Ligand SMILES: Nc1ncnc2c1ncn2[C@@H]1O[C@H](COP(=O)(O)OP(=O)(O)OP(=O)(O)O)[C@@H](O)[C@H]1O
């Protein structure tokens with residue numbers, strides 16, 4: 063049984079249909095990359111998986127937690143799904159460690175003694191064990207994004223969603239963040255990511271999903287998708303990004 | 305007729321100044337507490353609650369404080385509650401303050417970037433948890449300066465309560481003027497005392513604004 067199962071997902075913004083019937087299954091430990099043109103619905107799809115976007119139709123299930131268009135209580139789902147954003151979205155009034163500890167403290171009511179150890183563990187995992195008490199504005203973009211990853215991991219999600227996590231970074235900071243993501247993948251974390259880093263996707267992903275006009279236009283293992291695109295749209299897309 | 309020496313005038317005005325200060329503090333604390341509730345209702349996901357509180361805020365922002373005071377004072381006696389002037393004054397000022405503070409604070413809450421809501425949602429925080437731990441702490445920094453700035457309006461607003469007979473600074477000024485026939489001197493002192501209350505608040509608001517502007 064897949065860990066993440068999307069069935070018949072539909073979503074419109076007003077009269078603009080953005081997701082037009084998405085079916086996608088992701089198994090435990092898989093790494094899936096969503097690619098496609100700007101506006102094809104990649105972010106929207108990703109955001110439906112933890113309920114940041116409400117769906118009009120379809121069913122989302124993650125590790126047995128099912129939601130459909132009528133559900134409003136998303137807490138159980140969100141406990142299973144972590145998310146990392148393009149703009150980091152760290153809490154600026156909290157230190158790196160406090161960012162990491164907040165949700166375990168507030169949502170999981172973890173005891174104070176465990177919290178600090180958790181922050182240390184998670185920040186060490188992303189190579190920031192020496193930045194615990196720094197505020198976000200005292201960190202570089204790459205460091206901030208790594209704190210954001212640690213913050214998500216601290217809730218021990220079953221799957222991590224990453225929306226263009228390196229797009230807001232200066233080029234020289236991209237590698238350090240990708241290295242962390244790669245390590246998560248190697249450690250068996252289930253990942254669904256939107257990315258424009260094609261080389262990275264090729265190396266790390268098990269499955270590449272090409273979205274076009276709100277549908278999954280083509281998908282498969284990266285070697286196949288890159289070397290033998292089946293559709294004209296994907297050929298054009300891959301050609302366009304060189 | 306009693307002769308008023310200058311020192312008597314100052315002394316009597318100072319006594320009345322206490323009531324102005326007390327009324328201001330009561331209105332500010334009461335208004336802050338009620339304002340917080342109004343704020344939460346204003347930001348609620350329930351539409352009727354948002355509409356109701358928007359109406360509340362607009363009524364208080366769109367009518368003179370004096371009318372609000374009259375309506376409270378005479379309205380309460382109309383329904384058979386014979387309230388003393390100080391209570392009507394405190395109540396009217398509290399409501400007035402709550403409406404303005406709720407609106408100031410709403411602006412501050414909305415100035416917190418959407419990404420903060422999204423990140424905290426994705427971490428499974430509930431609405432109230434998001435407010436408590438993520439949004440309000442950030443909004444608070446933004447709110448300090450305009451809130452203290454508004455407290456100056458509250459202090460000056462207390463002057464209208466003299467109309468219903470509450471003896472605060474302005475009312476005391478009027479009474480002393482009637483006894484001394486020295487309106488320029490007495491009202492000059494009254495104005496000076498208001499200034500001495502308000503000016504430090506303005507200064508404080510300005511310096512906090514500068515401070516939080518620079519801080520993260
Ligand atoms: N909150 C919103 N309100 C209205 N329309 C939206 C909203 N969010 C996205 N859209 C629209 O939905 C469509 C898909 O947007 P989405 O962000 O999912 O695309 P994307 O594939 O992630 O693009 P990009 O590569 O630029 O990030 C676009 O046409 C966009 O304008």
Ligand SMILES: [Mg+2]
Nearest residue numbers: 104105106256
């Ligand atoms: Mg996007």
